[in-house]
Amino acid sequence: MTVAAGLGYVLISLGPALSLFVSVIAKKPFLILTLLASMLFWLISLIVLSGAWRGFLPLKSASWWPYVILIITSVGFQEATRLIFWKLYKKLEVILDAFAEEKFRSRLSWTDKMQIALAGGLGHGVAHAVFFCLSLLTPSFGPATFFVDRCSHMPLFLVSAIISLGFMIIHTFSMVIAFNAYAEGNKLNQITIPIIHILAAVMTLINLAPGGCAIGVPLLYIIGVVVLRHCWQMVWRKLTEQGNRQRNSSNIHVS
């Protein structure tokens, strides 16, 4: 429905990502590179997944259990990819620390690491939005729109934009939580993130039922809010911890 509507859909799915990008990531070139690398990573994981599933497509859309298998395998593979991403990041962190020692005589601070995690998560979220939502949006720039039978309340473009916004939030901040959990060895969080991912993906299965998207999408957003809150609490706790530690260490120096 015209260029304005098309742009609107793009902004619905990518608007918050764009503002995150402009405010946090664009200022530091390394974070932009991390974003691009993360997007490439998830693209490769998607390609591998689609290669594995190519023989079974197109799925019979009548029954829902092939989709369950699809989702479980896909999410499992993506979580494994997240682990690989973490391992690669650890190796890079060694190099970065050495570089920082040489130039600034300090190591990577915790905020630096969390910013890298944020960039990585944003890359994941943006890759998801681009490949699942934006690539379908080309017809929306034209004169008509498209409705799906299962979700006839809104145009397909709008629903997929909203869903990809929810997923972007989930992916971005679960990466931050995940990196922190791997760094601290926090087993609880390490398990929680894949569970949340699977839960969110399973929520979209509800969309398969006729009229299901009216339930599925709000549930997805509830999960997104939970992830956001969890991430906020974790960051807040760490920041206050660090603030206390710095105050204590400066006290020690003084005395």
Next chain:
Amino acid sequence: MERSVLDSLGVEIIGVMSPVSICMLLVVLLVSTVSPSASDSAAAAASATTAATLVYDESPSDPPGRRLAGALLNAAAFVALVAAATTLLVVLYYYRFTGFLRNYVRFSAFFVLASMGGSILLSLLRAAGFPLDAFSALVLLLNLSAVGVPAVLSPAVPVLLRQAYLVALAVIVAAWFARLPEWTTWTLLLALALYDLAAVLCPGGPLRVLVELASSRDEELPALVYESRPASASVSHAVAALGTVELQPVEPAPPNPTMSNRNVDPDRTIVEISSLEEETSPLVPNEPSSSGSSDARQRDIAAEREREREGERNQDPSSSSSLLAPALESDAFDTSRGIRLGLGDFVFYSVLVGRAAMYDLMTVYACYLAIISGLGCTLILLSVCRHALPALPISITLGVGFYFLTRLLLEPFVVGASTSLVMF
């Protein structure tokens, strides 16, 4: 906010990736909005006489075997033409026909901007229905083209304008190349990647000979290259107090920015003594990887004698300066001139992405990521190898690979999932 290492790392890489991304974006926009119309049958006939379709004029109705064979012949003919033109360029450079080369570059820049850019402008105006009369359009076009000529050659022009005109040239040429038939485009890209690999790395390759000639004469490469000036050239007070911040080296060691003989440790930067606020970006050697050497007819991104560059170094002290900390004088002479990428690389990256845009947006994103990551890999290799590297092979191979993988594998998977609103 305390400074962190994240602030400074990777500035030059971004400085190269941004114009490449902008160029690709513009080409994608051009290709998707100004789609061939009925009036372009004349253009189609004109494109039939391009160098790339000399041997075989592809049409969609031919069987795949014939198309493949024809495309291979086309690609071979084109690569042979490019190789011949590059060899001619090397010979001319060797015998110091600098005046001829410089004037040829002037002519070709004007020609590309005026005629090829003009036809794109015309189709844009037509597509947008913009009410501009013929005379104004002509005057506008001629003025823009005329400004473009000194913009790409002369050092006195602001850097931003120069970069903008270089990107514009690349966009125009890439938009023209994207009109080639499909199979020819893909085989041409792959053939050019192979040619670039051979021409830059093999001992007898014309581009390698060119680079060695240029470095042995301590001169710039005679070609159109994009150079990213890092933003960290803000001269702080201490530096101003140091006096000159020119690019003149203190020692007579090779001052030329071409990277063949740079014995610079790219990981080391020279930091000013007085403050740690500003730091030079680490030198990553320049990359005269212009496979974009002259194609006689189409690409006119032929030769350029950048003797002006030497004059530029003397005249232009404040831009892209190297911050010489006197106590840290060492052989590791840093300039923050940034990475240089040949214009031909811009063109062919954009051709690949433009051709991907003609299929679908998903392939565009995949190819964009592939090309950018290939470029990143090449830049990292550059900092390791420190001599001229071809920029095309890795990116083009990755780009073509990702295009076909996306088209065959990813698209049925993802489209099937997302139209059922099942996402993960």
